[in-house]
Amino acid sequence: MNTLEFLLNGFSVALQWQNLLFAFFGVLIGTAVGVLPGIGPMSGVALLIPITATLTSGLDPQSAAASAIILLAGVYYGAMYGGSTTSILLNTPGESSSVVTALDGYQMAKQGRAGAALSISAIGSFVAGIVSLIGLTLLAKPLSALALSFGPAEYFSLMLLGLCAVSGLAGNSITKAMIMTVFGLLLATIGMDNVSGVSRFTYNNANLYSGLEFLTVAVGLFALGEVFRTIIDRDKENSNVTKVGKILPTKQDMKDSTAPIVRGSLLGFFIGVLPGAGATLASFFSYIAEKKLSKNPEKFGRGAIEGVAAPESANNGASGGAMIPLLTMGIPGSGTTAILMGALIMYNVQPGPLLFTDHPQVAWGLIASMFIGNLMLLVLNMPLVKVFAKVIETPAKYLLPIIIAISIFGVYAVQFNTFDLALLLICGLLGYALSKHDYPVAPLVLALVLGPMIENNMRRALTASNGDFSVFLTSPVSLIFLIIALLWIGIPLLMKMKGRSVLVNEEG
Amino acid sequence: MFIQLIKGIFLIKIIFFMKNMIFIKVMFLNFFLFHLLVRLLESVYIKGLGIFGGEKMSKTFDRYTGIVFLLIGVFFIVESRKIAASAYGSSVGPDIFPIVLGILLVLLSIKLLTETLKYRREKAEKEKVDYKQFGIIFVSAVLYVALLEPLGYVITTFFFLLVGFQVIEKGSWLKSVIIAAAFSAGVYFIFVQLLQGSLPGFPI
Incomplete structure (x- = not known):
């Protein structure tokens, strides 16, 4: 079967009525998550895992996994659409990848062009979504074929590269990011060792035998951490929402933003594919590129539509691109994709090269559903922009306690014990304290997900080589990965030593 | 004729495979070069934009966390040594990974x-933080869980x-009661009745 046939099969999965419904709710909730302050794509996806788990409990394992991942991915890219709304109308980005959008978007809103800015960002997001999906479709087969040829040594080095890339770009201090990564890997060793069956660091506590539950930690660190931060650091002024005004962009707007949208999509896609460099970096970068390319750069910051179109396309392109390493190699490149990977593992679906042969229903169903979901978002966002603008006015008073209640409900519904709830609250505190002091939590979650796999591959490689560590250096592919990993950490360090500030990816 | 056809297909497959390999190598290289370029460019331009300006560094907090993580590392090293070392005659037991990580x-x-x-x-910058509000909410969350x-x-x-x-913003009790009741009863009804999930019901 060729790619097109697989894709058509994927569409037959994605067009089943329950999956259409899942995709619809995914993108709808995602847009709301992007709009609401205090809840970002990472916590949104983490919070919805338990809910999808209960919704899909009646289905057979394969279709349950497909439906669940369709919904969760919908939340992920839906949030990219929604994030722009608050940037433009309120000058407060709903999530970090829309920070740059606020620069010109809010200015446009002040000039009464909010509707045009919102619809251009929806159109840009749509184009970027489709571009990155075409890329994903074309690259899926060759990349997974390549990854299939890797042995344990190569896999170990590749995962190490993934971790280094994420910690190299997360936060201002690489030391802190590395500490979080290593800490996450250590937490991953708690529980029954699945090679030898020996229990490690469990101290006869029955709750620890299966290890720290990834879901609990992720919901605690991201969702609760964010809510706690909003409660503590919230400013109490009420900001005014700008009126949306006329929705359709003018012909001139369309003409001005076509090229930035195309450039932003491509740039975003390629940045998204790189591990570690997520949507925030992509949007940032495309803004800089547009400013550089523009004939009159002084327009930027004063309501240039290019400054809205390019970053909004880029962040959506990046979120599509980020699915590539996750699906084809099983290496998540960011916090959100790490959570998606954790969700797939919960359904006994291992992302990676075998995903496309073992679970074509899941892999291609997801890809096809993303085409549909992007179309839904475009259709939803153009007329409903005013409705979503209303969502911003949800009072924090009701929102924050309800998010806490949903976190607790979600964890309890999946885990059925108070131990995990206690762990959840502790992780919430940790998430707040750590991210407040610039310790990035995304690498920790990534390490927690990748930890068992890194260890297994390392031990399989070492067992095959009789404990000889040079096996990681003698395989050329593995050596290349390790060198890149080293450079990834080393170059920013060098640049910092030269006194240059380095852009970091705050979304993770 | 048939054999020739198969040979032909095989040849095409081989050529295709090699093309793929080259394509992938070029792509990897491109990504890498591109990334370096990104790095160089951003280091030049980032100052001009000045968004990620403020450095958030707290000396005391970082000292404490440094010490805590140091202790955690030592703890994992010491405890790993107690794990039964050998597994299936392999020289790589379950203790190596945590020991190496502990050292790191x-x-x-x-x-x-x-x-x-x-x-x-x-800088002695007094942040306006409201720990009292948060404290009440956190304590009630602990009670909720317990x-x-x-x-x-x-x-x-x-009740939570x-x-x-009311803690986040004092306001109409009636509205709060209605929303709290609707949420708790609604979630319970949907989850237990419609989705056949299980949640602790009512005290008997």
């Missing part, structure tokens, strides 16, 4: 601690939400 964590914590020495003096099983989902959730709503 210790080294990184020491690096963090030495870095805190170089921090510029903290009482969830004995008192059941609906009652605990209702009511307290939460």
Whole structure:
């Protein structure tokens, strides 16, 4: 079967009525998550895992996994659409990848062009979504074929590269990011060792035998951490929402933003594919590129539509691109994709090269559903922009306690014990304290997900080589990965030593 | 004729495979070069934009976390040595990975601690933080978690939400009561009745 046939099969999965419904709710909730302050794509996806788990409990394992991942991915890219709304109308980005959008978007809103800015960002997001999906479709087969040829040594080095890339770009201090990564890997060793069956660091506590539950930690660190931060650091002024005004962009707007949208999509896609460099970096970068390319750069910051179109396309392109390493190699490149990977593992679906042969229903169903979901978002966002603008006015008073209640409900519904709830609250505190002091939590979650796999591959490689560590250096592919990993950490360090500030990816 | 056809297909497949390999190599190289370019460019332009300006560094917090992570590292090293070492005659037992990580964590914590020495003096910037509000909500969350099983989902959730709503912003009690009741009863009904899930019900 060729790619097109697989894709058509994927569409037959994605067009089943329950999956259409899942995709619809995914993108709808995602847009709301992007709009609401205090809840970002990472916590949104983490919070919805338990809910999808209960919704899909009646289905057979394969279709349950497909439906669940369709919904969760919908939340992920839906949030990219929604994030722009608050940037433009309120000058407060709903999530970090829309920070740059606020620069010109809010200015446009002040000039009464909010509707045009919102619809251009929806159109840009749509184009970027489709571009990155075409890329994903074309690259899926060759990349997974390549990854299939890797042995344990190569896999170990590749995962190490993934971790280094994420910690190299997360936060201002690489030391802190590395500490979080290593800490996450250590937490991953708690529980029954699945090679030898020996229990490690469990101290006869029955709750620890299966290890720290990834879901609990992720919901605690991201969702609760964010809510706690909003409660503590919230400013109490009420900001005014700008009126949306006329929705359709003018012909001139369309003409001005076509090229930035195309450039932003491509740039975003390629940045998204790189591990570690997520949507925030992509949007940032495309803004800089547009400013550089523009004939009159002084327009930027004063309501240039290019400054809205390019970053909004880029962040959506990046979120599509980020699915590539996750699906084809099983290496998540960011916090959100790490959570998606954790969700797939919960359904006994291992992302990676075998995903496309073992679970074509899941892999291609997801890809096809993303085409549909992007179309839904475009259709939803153009007329409903005013409705979503209303969502911003949800009072924090009701929102924050309800998010806490949903976190607790979600964890309890999946885990059925108070131990995990206690762990959840502790992780919430940790998430707040750590991210407040610039310790990035995304690498920790990534390490927690990748930890068992890194260890297994390392031990399989070492067992095959009789404990000889040079096996990681003698395989050329593995050596290349390790060198890149080293450079990834080393170059920013060098640049910092030269006194240059380095852009970091705050979304993770 | 048939054999020739198969040969032809095979040849095409081989050529295709090689093309793929070259394509992938070029792509990897491109990504890498592109990334370096990104790095160089951003280092030049980032100052002009000045968004990620403020450095958030707290000397005391970083000192404490440095020490805590150091202790965690030591703990994992010491405890790993107690794990039964050998597994299936392999030289690589279940203790190696945590030991190596523990050592890494210790080294990184020491690096963090030495870095805190170089921090510029903290600006005495009084942040307006509201720990009292947060304290009440956190304590009620702890109580919520502790009482969830004995008192059941609906009652605990209702009271937790009511307290939460009123603590964050004092307002109409009636509205708070209605929303809290609707949420707790709604979630319980949908989850237990419609989705056949299980949640602690009511105290008997």
